[in-house]
Every structure is written in structure tokens, then in C-alpha cells.
Amino acid sequence: MSEETLLTFPCRFPIKVMGTNSADFENEIVVITRRHVPDLGEGSVKSRPSSSGKYLSVTITFTATSKAQIDDLYRAINAHPAVKMVL
Numbered sequence: 001m002s003e004e005t006l007l008t009f010p011c012r013f014p015i016k017v018m019g020t021n022s023a024d025f026e027n028e029i030v031v032i033t034r035r036h037v038p039d040l041g042e043g044s045v046k047s048r049p050s051s052s053g054k055y056l057s058v059t060i061t062f063t064a065t066s067k068a069q070i071d072d073l074y075r076a077i078n079a080h081p082a083v084k085m086v087l
Helices: 025-036 067-078
Strands: 011-020 045-049 055-064 083-086
Touching: 011 025, 011 067, 025 045, 025 055, 025 067, 067 083
Parallel strands: none
Antiparallel strands: 011 055, 011 083, 045 055
């Protein structure tokens, strides 16, 4: 059974991860992402702290090759204990 998607693959796909701001948070999210997107390019990651500095938003834009890849990446990132939200 094939799941429907409005995306046509391959396509550029942004994923935004919000979590507790720590020294390693951005790097840990990139490591998880590279397991699913081995060819993640330089300049694909942008991060921004919240106004209070308590949280960090990490946006990763990559070339997605399938809905399964995106779903697997969302699940892996959501499993990280410091992640509060994934969009």
C-alpha cells in the first residue's frame, strides 16, 4: 500500500527542530539528520536561540528522496530527549 503525498521527489525540504539550548544540541540534531541524509551539504543548517536563550531552533534544509526518508527522520529527531517540537 502506497501512502499519498503532495511532494514530488526529489525535492528541497526544510525541517525545523526546537529544543533545549545546550552546547551540543545543534550538532546532535545534525548527526541524527546525517544518518538519514548522508549528503547533507554545508550551509544546510541554520540555528537561532530564543529571546530568553533557553531554547534553540535548528532549521535543516535538505534534498528529500522519499516520504519514508522524511518520516524516518522526523521519528529519529523526535526521539532525542532535548527536542521539544519538530515542524
